[in-house]
Amino acid sequence: MEATAKHFRKRDAILTCLRSTKVHPSADWIYEKLKAEYSDISLATVYRNLARFKERGEIVSLGTVNGIERFDGNTKPHVHFICTDCSGVLDLHGVAVPEELSKTVSGAGQVSSCQLTFTGKCNQCINKEETA
Amino acid sequence: MEATAKHFRKRDAILTCLRSTKVHPSADWIYEKLKAEYSDISLATVYRNLARFKERGEIVSLGTVNGIERFDGNTKPHVHFICTDCSGVLDLHGVAVPEELSKTVSGAGQVSSCQLTFTGKCNQCINKEETA
DNA sequence: CTCCGTGCAAATACTTTGCAAAGCG
């Protein structure tokens, strides 16, 4: 199948969009972004494809921020920082969940994944507040 | 104010309920539970009080599991295990996020809290499957 | 011709809100 196959153009666009941004977007964010290129795209298509990607492990859900689900095209385990002010999500590079921690958990069941998230106010929002 | 003050009876009941269970309940779970004692309680009251408790830091939200928000009356930081089969949430005692990890994060902003969650299949669900 | 992806609109499902009644001090 061609990369530009008309049949999958929107599906591909959604995945590409998700993988080429650092904002850990919501379905709606992707929808708004893709409307520029695909004026007739539907929000349902975005939701449907996100569900499909998630199911296949091609993307990861970070859970909801303010009631809205956020996704990450980077499936490698890494740590996140969520800003309570702007609802932004940042990757925290160089931080990882220690191996031995995961092992300790095995008493509860079979661990398939883990997620470490820090919450607070990001530097950008701190600066914005100081300036004002 | 009396502990049994009629004015706060339902509010108190909600908090007590949350603090005396280990299931990390949803709003609806609490509602169903309290209906036994307060047949006229409203789901809105549960939601309103949960929001209030959360705001005041008296309880903690664990985020959503299958689109439903789950709460924890234990505000001390601790680690959770979420079962993808039964949607149950377990506390993982004896596991903690290393101190030095939190410090590394400060580059991103002011950290106010952190949450570590493991996902997988709990022992109970594993056993149930084996038996079947 | 058959299968799959999609747009649109309707349907869900959880959560929040407006309002009037009632408790407490």
Added chain:
DNA sequence: CGCTTTGCAAAGTATTTGCACGGAG
């Protein structure tokens, strides 16, 4: 009397689903 809590029903919002159309092989 003024402030707060609550029940009920209505509204809101994010997400899912039914259906028909159109492209690909």
